[in-house]
Amino acid sequence: VLKLLADRSLDSLSLREIAREAGITPTAFYRHYHDVEELGLALVEESCRSLGRTMQIAGTHLTSSEGAVERSLGVMVGYRDDHMSHLRFIVRERDGGLRRVRRAIAGRLHLMADEVAVGLADGPGRAGWSLQDRRALAGLITETFMRMLADLLVADPDDETDIVERTRRRLRVIGVGGTAPGDAAHSGDGAEPLDGR
Amino acid sequence: VLKLLADRSLDSLSLREIAREAGITPTAFYRHYHDVEELGLALVEESCRSLGRTMQIAGTHLTSSEGAVERSLGVMVGYRDDHMSHLRFIVRERDGGLRRVRRAIAGRLHLMADEVAVGLADGPGRAGWSLQDRRALAGLITETFMRMLADLLVADPDDETDIVERTRRRLRVIGVGGTAPGDAAHSGDGAEPLDGR
Numbered sequence: 121v122l123k124l125l126a127d128r129s130l131d132s133l134s135l136r137e138i139a140r141e142a143g144i145t146p147t148a149f150y151r152h153y154h155d156v157e158e159l160g161l162a163l164v165e166e167s168c169r170s171l172g173r174t175m176q177i178a179g180t181h182l183t184s185s186e187g188a189v190e191r192s193l194g195v196m197v198g199y200r201d202d203h204m205s206h207l208r209f210i211v212r213e214r215d216g217g218l219r220r221v222r223r224a225i226a227g228r229l230h231l232m233a234d235e236v237a238v239g240l241a242d243g244p245g246r247a248g249w250s251l252q253d254r255r256a257l258a259g260l261i262t263e264t265f266m267r268m269l270a271d272l273l274v275a276d277p278d279d280e281t282d283i284v285e286r287t288r289r290r291l292r293v294i295g296v297g298g299t300a301p302g303d304a305a306h307s308g309d310g311a312e313p314l315d316g317r
Numbered sequence: 318v319l320k321l322l323a324d325r326s327l328d329s330l331s332l333r334e335i336a337r338e339a340g341i342t343p344t345a346f347y348r349h350y351h352d353v354e355e356l357g358l359a360l361v362e363e364s365c366r367s368l369g370r371t372m373q374i375a376g377t378h379l380t381s382s383e384g385a386v387e388r389s390l391g392v393m394v395g396y397r398d399d400h401m402s403h404l405r406f407i408v409r410e411r412d413g414g415l416r417r418v419r420r421a422i423a424g425r426l427h428l429m430a431d432e433v434a435v436g437l438a439d440g441p442g443r444a445g446w447s448l449q450d451r452r453a454l455a456g457l458i459t460e461t462f463m464r465m466l467a468d469l470l471v472a473d474p475d476d477e478t479d480i481v482e483r484t485r486r487r488l489r490v491i492g493v494g495g496t497a498p499g500d501a502a503h504s505g506d507g508a509e510p511l512d513g514r
Contacts, residue, residue, distance in 0.1 A: 127414065132329065215408055215467050217324065222471060256486035260457070263464055270412050274419060289453035294491065 121159065122205035130160050130209075131217035160213065160221035167206035168228035172235075174199040175262060179236035182261065182296045189291060193284055196265055200272045211270045233262040245295065257294065264290050318356065319402035327357050327406075328414035357410065357418035364403035365425035369432075371396040372459060376433035379458065379493050386488060390481055393462055397469045408467045426463070430455040442492065454491065461487050 124133060124141050135156055139149040153159040174195055181192035200207060214225040237258035240246065246254070268287040275283055321330060321338050332353055336346040350356040371392055378389035397404060411422040434455035437443060443451070465484040472480055 128329070129326065132325070211412055215471065219471070226468075252486060253490055256483070256490045259483065260461070260487050260490060263460065264457070267460055271423075274412065274416070286453070286456065289449060290457050293450055293453045293457060 121163065122209060125163075125209055125212075126205065129216050130156060130163075130213055130221060157218050157220050160218055161224055163209055164213075164221060164224040164228065167203075167209050168225065168232075170203045170206050171199065171210060172228065172232050174203075175232040175265065176235050178265060179239050179258075179261070182236075182239070182291070189288060189296070192291075193268075193288060196268060196287075197272065197280075197284065200269055204273070207269055207273055211266075211273060229262060229266070230259075233258040236261055240296075257296075260294055261291065261296060264294070318360065319406060322360075322406055322409075323402065326413050327353060327360075327410055327418060354415050354417050357415055358421055360406055361410075361418060361421040361425065364400075364406050365422065365429075367400050367403050368396065368407060369425065369429050371400075372429040372462065373432050375462060376436050376455075376458070379433075379436070379488070386485060386493070389488075390465075390485060393465060393484075394469065394477075394481065397466055401470070404466055404470055408463075408470060426459060427456075430459040433458055437493075454493075457491055458488070458493060461491070 121138055121142065124138065133156060135149060136146055138156070138159065139146045142149070153162065178192040178195045181188045181195065210225060213221050214229070216222060233255065237251075237254045240254050240258055246257075249257075264287060268283060271283045272280060318335055318339065321335065330353060332346060333343055335353065335356065336343045339346070350359065375389040375392045378385045378392065407422055410418050411426070413419060430452065434448075434451045437451050437454055443454075446454075461484060465480060468480045469477060
């Protein structure tokens with residue numbers, strides 16, 4: 121089914137097309153799923169399982185040392201390489217036409233952010249942050265990774281370095297991932313021109 | 318054409334369907350646009366003009382006082398109300414199937430972030446930030462607003478308050494929009510339970 125979804129959104133597919141692609145009769149399909157939406161929910165589970173594992177690993181790496189951020193970014197690029205069809209499904213259907221599918225993806229992304237938030241409890245400069253603020257920070261990190269993944273999904277090979285670099289810098293500005301902005305000794309970009317976004 | 322695009326992505330439409338909806342012959346259509354992609358580029362211009370104006374106003378409001386952030390959020394909610402079809406087009410096609418359309422939207426979003434970055438030059442705590450870091454911050458702000466708009470586009474009315482509140486908190490964690498996290502006297506959320514994300 122994910123093969124069919126490479127070019128089309130879930131709500132544009134009929135049950136009959138899906139059954140044909142899967143090589144089964146519509147009747148056999150109905151034995152498994154009530155409708156296309158229910159199939160979508162099963163795909164959410166499958167896709168978000170792999171993404172959730174990846175977010176968790178990337179979140180664990182996100183401590184304050186620069187090498188760790190590189191590992192974190194590497195984990196994300198690896199996810200794009202290994203789970204293209206899962207990623208494409210999540211990126212498209214999270215804003216797609218099927219309400220229950222959308223809500224299921226949103227719910228899973230919130231859970232992922234919550235797991236990232238747990239790891240942020242004791243970060244430097246975050247003493248006294250409320251649970252809510254840590255969650256907001258974790259939400260920002262999760263969305264920054266999601267944006268990177270969506271960009272990487274359709275990127276020309278030439279653009280990949282820029283996309284990763286942009287993400288690295290955003291994480292730094294959020295306050296995870298090494299040297300804080302303004303510390304010119306380490307940021308190494310004082311005089312750079314209009315590139316690298 | 319934006320009416321047709323309410324339910325379908327641009328790359329799923331044929332020139333013939335579009336001409337029929339517009340009440341013109343395919344020949345007349347060709348007089349204006351070489352192909353569907355070129356029509357898409359014209360729609361990018363139109364949609365991003367309204368969004369760009371909105372981002373600029375919202376960015377201008379984003380100073381350090383809390384009331385200003387409220388105005389900024391209000392401007393964004395207003396954009397969703399007034400420009401549903403533009404917004405839907407941008408949200409869907411920025412990750413959609415037509416490469417030139419995607420790149421055009423990405424380019425326009427970068428320009429919007431650059432305009433926001435200009436306004437961030439003299440913010441408190443941002444002395445000594447490089448242009449690159451200000452751009453990364455502006456990119457985060459732009460993406461945070463885009464995420465809010467995409468969520469609002471499909472939200473149940475009951476969820477709107479949560480979406481806006483989540484955005485408010487994310488902006489605060491990024492360092493724009495009032496009291497910094499950890500300042501319990503103003504954050505007013507020390508003991509709140511698992512809601513409001």
